Amino acid sequence: MVTDKIAKLINEQITKEQYAAQYYLSMSAWFSSKDLDGIANYFRVQSKEELMHADKMFDYLNDVGGEIVIGEIPKPPHEFESAIDIFEKALEHEKIVTKSIFNIVKNANDESDFATTSFLQWFINEQVEEEASASQYVTKIKMVSDNPSALYLFDQELAQRVFDPAAEN
Numbered sequence: 001m002v003t004d005k006i007a008k009l010i011n012e013q014i015t016k017e018q019y020a021a022q023y024y025l026s027m028s029a030w031f032s033s034k035d036l037d038g039i040a041n042y043f044r045v046q047s048k049e050e051l052m053h054a055d056k057m058f059d060y061l062n063d064v065g066g067e068i069v070i071g072e073i074p075k076p077p078h079e080f081e082s083a084i085d086i087f088e089k090a091l092e093h094e095k096i097v098t099k100s101i102f103n104i105v106k107n108a109n110d111e112s113d114f115a116t117t118s119f120l121q122w123f124i125n126e127q128v129e130e131e132a133s134a135s136q137y138v139t140k141i142k143m144v145s146d147n148p149s150a151l152y153l154f155d156q157e158l159a160q161r162v163f164d165p166a167a168e169n
């Protein structure tokens with residue numbers, strides 16, 4: 001049902017989602033090393049969500065008879081300048097992912113591949129939410145990063161986030 005071109009783009013997107021998972025895991029590790037376990041938890045959950053996104057694409061490609069080719073996941077950065085730096089990079093990364101998904105939608109549109117455009121609608125909505133929350137957290141971390149007690153509360157807030165596989169369906 002999908003052309004080789006669309007299958008290739010989705011295969012690449014699977015790797016990108018897995019890379020995002022690794023990237024967020026690396027960010028999580030940075031916060032853990034600073035004893036900011038709540039923020040570390042936030043990125044850990046974020047990482048798990050990315051793996052679900054990859055799974056979702058894997059299943060779709062399977063359903064439409066596309067050939068699945070698992071790619072190589074690049075090593076994510078390990079060094080970060082600051083908490084602000086990480087939140088800014090997370091936002092930047094979400095924007096890259098959005099562009100990449102838009103590109104698949106554009107190609108699917110060109111081919112009148114309505115199944116793929118319909119499937120990707122969920123991801124488009126997801127990216128709107130991801131960018132909005134990433135942008136909000138950039139603002140928040142800038143407000144609190146120089147104030148230990150505010151940072152403590154922010155860390156407590158992010159400790160509340162739990163991974164909900166049902167939300168990824």
Ligand SMILES: [Fe+2]
Pocket residue numbers: 017020049050053097
């Ligand atoms: Fe994702």
